[in-house]
Amino acid sequence: MISSGPARAGVPSSRQGPIALLCAGGALPFAVAEAMRLAGRQALIVAIAGIADPGLDRLGAHWLALGQLGKLFALLRRENCAGVVLVGAMQRPTLRSMRIDAIGWSYLFDFLRNVRRSDDGMLRGMLRWFEDQGFPVLSAGEVAPELLAPEGRIGQLAAPSEALAAAAQGFACLDAISPFDVGQALVSFGERIVAIEGAEGTDGLIDRIAELRRLGRLPRSGRDGLLLKGTKIGQSLKVDLPTIGPRTIERAAKAGLAGVVVEAGRVLVIEGQAVVAAADAAGLFLFGLKRDRSQ
Amino acid sequence: MISSGPARAGVPSSRQGPIALLCAGGALPFAVAEAMRLAGRQALIVAIAGIADPGLDRLGAHWLALGQLGKLFALLRRENCAGVVLVGAMQRPTLRSMRIDAIGWSYLFDFLRNVRRSDDGMLRGMLRWFEDQGFPVLSAGEVAPELLAPEGRIGQLAAPSEALAAAAQGFACLDAISPFDVGQALVSFGERIVAIEGAEGTDGLIDRIAELRRLGRLPRSGRDGLLLKGTKIGQSLKVDLPTIGPRTIERAAKAGLAGVVVEAGRVLVIEGQAVVAAADAAGLFLFGLKRDRSQ
Numbered sequence: 001m002i003s004s005g006p007a008r009a010g011v012p013s014s015r016q017g018p019i020a021l022l023c024a025g026g027a028l029p030f031a032v033a034e035a036m037r038l039a040g041r042q043a044l045i046v047a048i049a050g051i052a053d054p055g056l057d058r059l060g061a062h063w064l065a066l067g068q069l070g071k072l073f074a075l076l077r078r079e080n081c082a083g084v085v086l087v088g089a090m091q092r093p094t095l096r097s098m099r100i101d102a103i104g105w106s107y108l109f110d111f112l113r114n115v116r117r118s119d120d121g122m123l124r125g126m127l128r129w130f131e132d133q134g135f136p137v138l139s140a141g142e143v144a145p146e147l148l149a150p151e152g153r154i155g156q157l158a159a160p161s162e163a164l165a166a167a168a169q170g171f172a173c174l175d176a177i178s179p180f181d182v183g184q185a186l187v188s189f190g191e192r193i194v195a196i197e198g199a200e201g202t203d204g205l206i207d208r209i210a211e212l213r214r215l216g217r218l219p220r221s222g223r224d225g226l227l228l229k230g231t232k233i234g235q236s237l238k239v240d241l242p243t244i245g246p247r248t249i250e251r252a253a254k255a256g257l258a259g260v261v262v263e264a265g266r267v268l269v270i271e272g273q274a275v276v277a278a279a280d281a282a283g284l285f286l287f288g289l290k291r292d293r294s295q
Numbered sequence: 296m297i298s299s300g301p302a303r304a305g306v307p308s309s310r311q312g313p314i315a316l317l318c319a320g321g322a323l324p325f326a327v328a329e330a331m332r333l334a335g336r337q338a339l340i341v342a343i344a345g346i347a348d349p350g351l352d353r354l355g356a357h358w359l360a361l362g363q364l365g366k367l368f369a370l371l372r373r374e375n376c377a378g379v380v381l382v383g384a385m386q387r388p389t390l391r392s393m394r395i396d397a398i399g400w401s402y403l404f405d406f407l408r409n410v411r412r413s414d415d416g417m418l419r420g421m422l423r424w425f426e427d428q429g430f431p432v433l434s435a436g437e438v439a440p441e442l443l444a445p446e447g448r449i450g451q452l453a454a455p456s457e458a459l460a461a462a463a464q465g466f467a468c469l470d471a472i473s474p475f476d477v478g479q480a481l482v483s484f485g486e487r488i489v490a491i492e493g494a495e496g497t498d499g500l501i502d503r504i505a506e507l508r509r510l511g512r513l514p515r516s517g518r519d520g521l522l523l524k525g526t527k528i529g530q531s532l533k534v535d536l537p538t539i540g541p542r543t544i545e546r547a548a549k550a551g552l553a554g555v556v557v558e559a560g561r562v563l564v565i566e567g568q569a570v571v572a573a574a575d576a577a578g579l580f581l582f583g584l585k586r587d588r589s590q
Contacts, residue, residue: 173477176472181488182491193476198489200503217494
């Protein structure tokens with residue numbers, strides 16, 4: 001059974017219907033929907049027009065524009081949805097791309113205030129809207145735990161012990177920048193951290209390594225370098241969980257990286273079999289590192 | 296008079312000759328030499344072959360290969376040098392580019408151990424060599440204080456108060472990553488930090504912003520964004536002081552940034568007049584922010 005999630009006090013969900021997947025861009029919505037289907041969990045697919053992949057039509061998606069919150073809440077009530085999952089890549093929207101209905105307008109000010117702040121701020125703000133309407137917001141990891149990175153070696157290759165030491169240091173660095181909400185990934189070469197993810201995202205980060213090697217700012221030859229990805233301290237796990245997929249591995253291989261370490265249990269792996277196959281084929285190690293999050 | 300610098304206990308410099316500028320790449324060696332000349336301070340120019348600008352010949356440079364430490368120490372003694380300044384951009388050297396003399400070999404192991412660690416480690420290691428030989432190592436800021444960024448508004452445009460708030464937050468972020476020795480600069484848009492400098496250096500960092508705008512990951516139009524540059528917590532001020540020059544400003548302008556904030560008294564400004572002219576011409580603000588370094 002799926003945990004009903006920590007609904008806000010006074011608004012526990014008594015609804016027994018499907019979980020609504022509110023889908024933004026990228027491949028993650030497909031992966032979550034597929035994992036739920038395989039596990040026999042009911043899902044209602046709601047896709048954001050202009051942002052979500054048109055292929056979600058195949059899954060019977062309901063399409064709504066960003067800002068049509070009145071329509072969305074009505075749909076969730078009609079389908080008796082037990083909860084909502086926000087899933088997929090959210091570009092910072094422009095006002096022009098939004099179609100705002102009457103209910104939507106009442107949320108607009110709150111939205112704009114949050115969107116200016118940071119990704120975390122924007123997403124946290126959206127969580128509250130659903131919970132205020134009595135729909136608990138769940139994480140993709142709660143409704144599709146099969147996608148969460150396992151602990152330990154994931155592919156065929158073992159991670160060398162120096163890589164795990166570098167990973168520990170790298171995670172400490174990501175922890176240090178957590179309050180500034182910059183990024184969730186970095187790349188280190190040996191003990192040296194050479195690149196921290198910013199607005200370019202993980203793909204851009206990896207491409208930067210390839211470019212630095214081409215320019216000779218990093219060693220040109222030899223498989224070297226570690227991509228690290230995990231959650232920020234205190235980030236909501238309900239939105240924006242870090243994600244890797246087969247293309248991440250292919251990109252990392254092309255950039256000459258030696259391996260990838262992700263935070264076990266808190267990073268989503270899309271198309272896990274393809275990810276492992278890509279890592280094995282390219283000779284990259286892939287490792288899930290459990291972090292102590294007790295503080 | 297120039298401070299003789301904190302020589303290591305037991306090896307105070309009693310020498311009265313020129314300050315040796317040990318020159319690596321880039322424009323900084325010229326700027327320091329010129330500032331010393333204008334101030335009537337004696338300098339001995341020692342250029343590292345294959346790394347320093349060949350134009351240093353005009354200043355009567357002595358050329359040595361990296362690794363010829365025996366020759367270097369002999370030269371410093373012969374000229375009765377009162378101290379040494381390491382100045383200019385140091386690419387991580389390859390063994391092949393080094394010509395190692397008898398004395399150099401005895402330092403090689405120490406060097407290699409440090410070079411693997413980090414820029415700071417490498418440079419700190421080199422400092423010790425000179426001080427062990429009785430040559431105090433001075434900072435470029437000590438021998439050419441005219442180059443240090445002043446406090447407050449530097450160009451014609453004033454920095455908006457929001458930019459100074461963003462700068463304070465940005466410096467806090469740079470402080471947080473200081474222990475990891477990643478970079479000395481970042482770019483923020485409003486309250487959002489979008490890029491942290493890594494191995495690509497400041498030029499590469501600025502180019503990344505231009506690219507992110509082109510891709511639409513950052514607002515495409517309008518002069519926006521702040522470049523921030525300062526020292527790491529606890530970094531040696533004797534080497535690798537952060538530097539900006541006219542090309543930094545031109546690049547920032549091309550990337551559509553609104554302004555540049557540097558740490559007053561701890562960032563070197565090369566060709567200050569040209570820097571101010573470039574900022575004024577492009578409509579960028581330029582500001583020196585004094586940081587409390589008492590902790």
